[in-house]
């Protein structure tokens with residue numbers, strides 16, 4: 001079984017928004033990721049539009065359609081519309097992503113840090129999941145590793161769950177990933193037994209990914225952004241500085 005890599009472009013938009021203007025360009029970055037072999041692209045437009053904006057969603061949806069690859073939009077289905085953010089359902093209605101990943105983030109969160117509470121939110125999720133599926137989207141829901149109620153995602157109508165891998169990444173960085181890996185494997189198996197496919201994401205990187213995929217069975221997709229964009233900066237920094245040196249050195253010779 002192979003695992004698809006979906007690159008999350010949020011952090012390209014963070015850089016762009018820090019200056020206004022259009023650089024770095026999220027579509028150009030998306031093209032580079034797809035040219036390098038990414039199987040799809042992910043965005044998590046937040047209601048405060050701190051990074052990915054509505055216009056980015058449409059531009060990237062068009063790119064993914066043209067390249068026949070998966071576009072994955074993440075967001076909180078309960079967050080109400082506001083200026084600059086039409087709401088997740090309206091956004092998906094307009095952009096028609098192949099997959100929507102429902103994430104229960106509050107507005108003020110720095111980043112995603114927990115999955116759904118299915119006992120509390122299950123009844124409210126049921127009609128929402130149906131509404132996204134009526135748009136033709138595969139629906140994945142963000143879940144905590146170790147959630148004993150993970151099978152309830154199937155009763156909500158979801159197709160997949162995305163395991164929240166932040167705690168695993170922390171345990172790996174601390175040199176003690178064993179119990180996080182065992183728990184992730186167990187949660188994946190419980191979800192799969194309920195008929196759900198399994199995605200994973202959050203703070204995955206080139207150091208911790210292989211160990212995760214070795215231990216957690218049949219992970220269909222990983223979505224990776226923060227670390228990948230940081231690693232890309234390091235990987236490209238030397239070549240870029242050399243390029244600038246060539247320019248200033250050539251100008252000095254003229």
Ligand SMILES: CC(=O)[C@@H](O)[C@H](O)COP(=O)(O)O
Pocket residue numbers: 008010011044046074103110111112142201202225
């Ligand atoms: C659901 C998930 O784990 C990622 O989408 C994460 O939320 C990235 O969002 P930010 O880039 O806003 O931190």
Ligand SMILES: NCC(=O)COP(=O)(O)O
Pocket residue numbers: 008042044074162200201202203204223224225226227228
């Ligand atoms: N769903 C996880 C995601 O899209 C990327 O998370 P991160 O790599 O930015 O932590």
